[in-house]
Amino acid sequence: MRDLGVGFGYLLKGQRWAARHGKQYGFGLLPGLITLVLYAAALVALAVWGEDLVSWATPFADDWSSPWQGLFRGFLTAVLFALGLLMAVLTFTAVTLLIGQPFYENLSEKVDRDVSPDGTAPESGLPLWRELWVSARDSLRILVRAAVWAVLLFALGLLPFVGQTAVPVLGVFVTGFFLTEELAAVAFQRRGVELRARLTLLRSRKTLVWGFGTPLGLAFLVPFVAVFLMPGAVAGATLLARDLLGEEMTDGESTPEEENVTP
Numbered sequence: 001m002r003d004l005g006v007g008f009g010y011l012l013k014g015q016r017w018a019a020r021h022g023k024q025y026g027f028g029l030l031p032g033l034i035t036l037v038l039y040a041a042a043l044v045a046l047a048v049w050g051e052d053l054v055s056w057a058t059p060f061a062d063d064w065s066s067p068w069q070g071l072f073r074g075f076l077t078a079v080l081f082a083l084g085l086l087m088a089v090l091t092f093t094a095v096t097l098l099i100g101q102p103f104y105e106n107l108s109e110k111v112d113r114d115v116s117p118d119g120t121a122p123e124s125g126l127p128l129w130r131e132l133w134v135s136a137r138d139s140l141r142i143l144v145r146a147a148v149w150a151v152l153l154f155a156l157g158l159l160p161f162v163g164q165t166a167v168p169v170l171g172v173f174v175t176g177f178f179l180t181e182e183l184a185a186v187a188f189q190r191r192g193v194e195l196r197a198r199l200t201l202l203r204s205r206k207t208l209v210w211g212f213g214t215p216l217g218l219a220f221l222v223p224f225v226a227v228f229l230m231p232g233a234v235a236g237a238t239l240l241a242r243d244l245l246g247e248e249m250t251d252g253e254s255t256p257e258e259e260n261v262t263p
Contacts, residue, residue: 007211014236024107028231031100036227039088046084051077083154089175089220093182094139101132104234108186111238115249124190138195146178176213183237201244212240
């Protein structure tokens, strides 16, 4: 259980780091704002036309008497929107990181230099186009895994009692795990750690991952919060990645005047 507190501690340390480095924080907000606008439009569309989609998908209920038809389709509409919200949370990080790759790479490198005893940061040595390709490819693989979980949770959500109790809790932990993977991928990719190896590392210390990702996932459910937490989340995930890899860390108290913000 100690790892839960350690993971949550990395989340707080990342936010404190971002607060001390205003320029990196400011640049890190831009990709999140762009992604937020896109996702808000998609969720509004789902809220407006979700009921029509459910009605189209359940023609067998057309002849049901009132109130059963309304209750059944209303429940499915609510579940569909909840599924869309879950997928938005799961994919928000991946899309934001892809849009803001240069900014978050720079931010993560700065964190590494701040906490590294020798003041250095690992570098991938890859050109930007290659880094973007690797990030997009790995993000797609993670999103496929997340989508499988989302479909499974959607199906379980139809079960009486279980769907209203255990499934939401399980969904929070699943979201926390995949959020952490996406955020830590920035630091892992610079070290040449492949996706399969990353997942093995994360699974080896699930409580550490949940301590970091679960409260972050809950916070991301609040509108606009994800945008403001993203820079600090990347910083905290960099610290978590160093921990998983057994890399030594110092406190890292560099001042904003020492920043280098060139992407």
